[in-house]
Amino acid sequence: MEKDMSSRTNEEPLCPICIETLKVPRTLTCLHTFCQHCLSKYIQESDCSLVGKPSFNCPVCCRPTYPPSAESKQPKEWASLFPQNTALLVLLGEQKANVDSLCDPCSSEEHSIIATGFCVECREYLCESCINSHKRIKIAKGHRILTIDEISKSPDIIMNLNVSSSCTIHTDKEIEYFCKDHKTVCCVKCSIIDHRSCSELVDLKTDAKSALEEDPRDVIEMLRRIEEFLMNHMQTNKSNIKRLETQTNEIVSTIKNAREQVNKLFDVIENYVQEKGRQLYKEESIKLNDFNQECQSQLTAVQGSRQSLDAILRLGNETHVFLTARQIKTQLTNYREQIMKKYSAIESKEITLTLHDSLKTLMSLAADQLATVQTKLNVDMLSCDGIFRTPTLDSVMETKCGISGSTPWYTGSVWLSNGSILLINYMNNKCCLYSPENTHLADYTLLNPWDVCFVGGDEVAVTTTNAKKIQFLTCTATITPTRSFTTRYYCDGIAAVSENRLVISGYNDSGNQNYYWSILTTQGKEEYYHEIDQKGESFTYLAVNESKSRLYMSCYYINTVYCFGLDGQVHFVYTNEQLKGPTGIGVDRDNYVYVAGCALNNIHQLLPDGNLIQIITIGIPKLPWSLNFNKRGNRFFPYQWR
Structure with a gap:
């Protein structure tokens, strides 16, 4: 180590x-x-x-x-x-x-x-x-x-x-x-x-050799770049550790200096209080001793007068008694005046210490209130350019709506096994088939079609959300309907998890209006149903990874992407202040996840565990809605909303 x-x-x-x-x-x-x-x-x-x-x-x-x-x-x-x-x-x-x-x-x-x-x-x-x-x-x-x-x-x-x-x-x-x-x-x-x-x-x-979709040397180069990126990341973290050690030593030194300053201050306070207290004691004790001496003199005089009168009463004649009593009575008046004047009250002196409010506050605070040690998070976003694949549009497909004066709204798309593309035009109730060269081949009218997925061979499955129906179509040079079945609730997103199993998503309209997704056979039998504790009528889209083990679901109105296992376990929930109105969602052959952020005109690229790689804003159409990947070439096609 x-x-x-x-x-x-x-x-x-x-x-x-x-x-x-x-x-x-x-x-x-x-x-x-x-x-x-x-x-x-x-x-x-x-x-x-x-x-x-x-x-x-x-x-x-x-x-x-x-x-x-x-x-x-x-x-x-x-x-x-x-x-x-x-x-x-x-x-x-x-x-x-x-x-x-x-x-x-x-x-x-x-x-x-x-x-x-x-x-x-x-x-x-x-x-x-x-x-x-x-x-x-x-x-x-x-x-x-x-x-x-x-x-x-x-x-x-x-x-x-x-x-x-x-x-x-x-x-x-x-x-x-x-x-x-x-x-x-x-x-x-x-x-x-x-x-x-x-x-x-x-x-x-x-x-x-024909199975290789990429030159292994390109993969090695990508691994080398990732390795270099991670090594730089580790080296930066190592530098951070050294910096944290330096900062910790500085903190220890600072609090030590603070303690020394506080100790010096308390030494000054202590010396001042001791000196002032002794000075006051000396002054007040001298006053009290002087007063006691006066009292003692007065007491001696009173005792002498009492003793003189006692002796005359025992030994003297009446004349001596009269004269002595008269004289002492005059002294008694003087004694009474002196007592009333000097000794009618006893003063009790105290020496007190008054601490300043700031010093009282200091002593009443706990240690963690006087000094706080904590970490401060500074995030520096690192550029991942050149490390991960960034999809770009390598061609633009011009489409025209067959209805005069009407604008198409492509809510779903799928790549077929022969390279053709089927677009779902929700606004015009059309399923539009295009050749690999982007030539329009055929249309099929379907009420409120929304999303589509590839089932196998030449067959696709289309959700008709308002009709609560899944329609199967065979697409060659033409589009032919084959079979259909109804769903329990409104269905938006759709994806295939095997040749004979589909997963759909939407919201439950039976009362609670929670979002849901369910797994069904291609014959319409529901095998699994899962609700999300989020309510509202919302657009939802689905995608599954290459191993068919994870399901990704975007929810438009709550700006959230969920990742589930097919057993319902939540693997992650992705939100981001730059993700508004998530719609289309797709997974490439490296299992990176892409989410179309329609409202802010961007696409979010995520790692399989839900961590953000980058937000793509360049080279995508305005207000991207639906997106998918060509399984053969990993080509990435987002489609513009209207």
């Missing part, structure tokens, strides 16, 4: 979970690699039945991941089922004399046995004993087993071993095809069960 972060990132592959050098690296089907221990701990803390069978979401990209042959294993054992990233082991210098190459079957049983070979077909490291057992199994007799020395001497073999060729759904089958419609690889079983109606299924053994 003491190494320089930038140099370490360049030299050592790090685990995205623990941010430490990879140990026993295991690679998922999405090609993200983690320490086996970190991955195992993450899996055990995850919901391992997200889609009804053993699975978990990748910690990095959140894609559903199905462990190979996990049916008979506990989640704590799944991490060991994924192949080791042997290429990284070589990079780490660990793929030498059996270092960290443990036998996978033995490791799953918590036995640490050093591997001596690697089965190419099973993608497992094997010890000598397991190699012998492997060769005795009938189904594995033809498997190719490489020695650790062979792997170490051949980087090409190592790189090839790092690519998983097993189907994630049918683990006993090899990947043979790539479906361009669904952007996914599949085995023979998958091609028959899930992709029999897809328009383009590429045989990877004979034509893998």
Whole structure:
């Protein structure tokens, strides 16, 4: 941890979970690699039945991941089922004399046995004993087993071993095809069960090159830019940590100086109070002592007069008594006058201390009121230009309304498998078909059509919101209606989650008027219904990601975008002061999400987790309403409102 972060990132592959050098690296089907221990701990803390069978979401990209042959294993054992990233082991210098190459079957049983070979077909490291057992199994007799020395001497073999060729759904089958419609690889079983109606299924053994939609070198360049961006980001954060340390030291120094100043002030106050108090005591005690001396003199005189009169009464004659009594009586009058004048009241002196209000306030305040230490957030938006794909309009399609004097309002659009485009013209009650060259082919009249989605083959499904109906159309060079069914409530947005399942959205008009979305079969049977605790008649649009695991829903009047799992779980809620009147929503092949902000004339580009990448304002039509992506080429088409 003491190494320089930038140099370490360049030299050592790090685990995205623990941010430490990879140990026993295991690679998922999405090609993200983690320490086996970190991955195992993450899996055990995850919901391992997200889609009804053993699975978990990748910690990095959140894609559903199905462990190979996990049916008979506990989640704590799944991490060991994924192949080791042997290429990284070589990079780490660990793929030498059996270092960290443990036998996978033995490791799953918590036995640490050093591997001596690697089965190419099973993608497992094997010890000598397991190699012998492997060769005795009938189904594995033809498997190719490489020695650790062979792997170490051949980087090409190592790189090839790092690519998983097993189907994630049918683990006993090899990947043979790539479906361009669904952007996914599949085995023979998958091609028959899930992709029999897809328009383009590429045989990877004979034509893998045609399946590539981008030059891998471009992808590498994008990864390099992201890597550079993140490294700069980390370096900035490292500088921030140093700055925070400096600021903390300055704060400690400031409060120490403040304490010294306050201590000096209290020393001055204390010295002043002590000196003044002693001075007042001295002055007042002298006065009181003088007064006591006067009292004592008076007391002595009174006592003398009393004693003289007592003696005369006992020893003197009547004449002496008379004269003495008369004299003392005169003195008594003087004593009475003196008492009335000087001694009729007793003064009680006090020395008091009065503190200034500011000092009282200071002493009454708590420490956190006198001094506050807190963080202040300053946000500097970083430019992501050149890192993420920014869609641009590469062509402009001119459309004309067939009704004289009427302006079209395209509320929905869809790309068909042959490259044609179907536009939904709500204002003129038309479904308009255009060729890949933007030539108008056909129209179909439908009352209040709103949104549309591709179902499969040449078929689309259109929502007719006011009629509460889903209309299916076959689009070739013409538009032909096929079937339809009604919905319980008003329906706006629509998207396909499989060949025979749709998801629609709108608002519940039965009383509470909450927004909702529901999953239905293409025959109209409702399988799942979900309400959002937000009310109001509003335009809503839907989109699903490439793996059909997440649903995105925009709600116009509440300026909000929701992301749900198909089980109703809320993954995120996106709002932004620059997002007003969200309408069309789409997902590209990288799973970036795009939302048309009609009211402020922009488009918001989001990461799959809902974090904002950028707000696009250049190169889009005025008041963008509907948008979608061409599955083949990732072409992005927003359509202008009216």
